Amino acid sequence: xxxxxxxxxxxxxxxxxxxxxxxxxxxxxxxxxxxxxxxxxxxxxxxxxxxxxxxxxxxxxxxxxxxxxxxxxxxxxxxxxxxxxxxxxxxxxxxxxxxxxxxxxxxxxxxxxxxxxxxxxx
Amino acid sequence: xxxxxxxxxxxxxxxxxxxxxxxxxxxxxxxxxxxxxxxxxxxxxxxxxxxxxxxxxxxxxxxxxxxxxxxxxxxxxxxxxxxxxxxxxxxxxxxxxxxxxxxxx
Numbered sequence: 734x735x736x737x738x739x740x741x742x743x744x745x746x747x748x749x750x751x752x753x754x755x756x757x758x759x760x761x762x763x764x765x766x767x768x769x770x771x772x773x774x775x776x777x778x779x780x781x782x783x784x785x786x787x788x789x790x791x792x793x794x795x796x797x798x799x800x801x802x803x804x805x806x807x808x809x810x811x812x813x814x815x816x817x818x819x820x821x822x823x824x825x826x827x828x829x830x831x832x833x834x835x836x837x838x839x840x841x842x843x844x845x846x847x848x849x850x851x852x853x854x855x
Numbered sequence: 856x857x858x859x860x861x862x863x864x865x866x867x868x869x870x871x872x873x874x875x876x877x878x879x880x881x882x883x884x885x886x887x888x889x890x891x892x893x894x895x896x897x898x899x900x901x902x903x904x905x906x907x908x909x910x911x912x913x914x915x916x917x918x919x920x921x922x923x924x925x926x927x928x929x930x931x932x933x934x935x936x937x938x939x940x941x942x943x944x945x946x947x948x949x950x951x952x953x954x955x956x957x958x959x960x
Contacts, residue, residue, distance in 0.1 A: 770949070779952070779953045779954040780889075780897065780940055780942075781951065782948065782951065793948055794948075795948055796948065829897075836885055836903050838885065838947075839884075839887075839943065839944035839949075841887045841899055841902040841903075842887075842889070842897070842942075843899050843908065845897055845898075846896065847896055848896055
């Protein structure tokens with residue numbers, strides 16, 4: 734059974750950089766034909782895709798966040814990570830990591846982590 | 856949100872619920888739907904417009920016509936009460952709808 738687990742600080746100060754890690758078990762990032770995404774959800778609001786990384790290290794980001802986001806992969810640890818800079822209160826959300834399975838030009842998220850709440854506050 | 860969903864839909868137990876998702880990107884196909892119960896992570900219920908992952912009940916189905924995708928839940932059960940999100944793609948990135956709260960009453 735594939736499992737994803739987010740980890741990182743629950744509280745970050747404005748203007749700082751958020752760092753989150755997703756640890757994958759039950760699947761190998763190195764061997765599969767998947768992508769690995771970060772998705773967030775502010776309280777009471779909808780889902781927002783942030784970006785993804787492939788096992789090769791190639792990435793795609795949401796255009797409006799591209800200047801602040803970096804996603805990387807460490808296949809030796811079976812982990813991938815998110816860095817989000819210049820934080821504001823608007824970045825307060827539950828952050829999910831998810832596995833993406835590709836079909837033609839698009840992707841579906843078939844496994845999700847449990848989510849981790851990140852609050853941006855001084 | 857680039858995909859438009861109704862904010863809420865209500866249905867009586869045993870009846871059919873329909874949730875729409877509209878946007879130019881829907882016409883390109885491959886729409887997915889997710890169910891999210893309160894305090895839980897989303898679950899994929901439909902992919903590629905009308906395919907069900909293993910373990911998803913047959914009462915969940917999807918369809919697409921032009922720029923509108925529809926999630927249909929036949930014989931709705933109280934356990935289906937949740938938020939539902941559609942998802943599509945645009946220029947190699949992922950977009951979600953704003954979500955629909957399904958109330959079973």
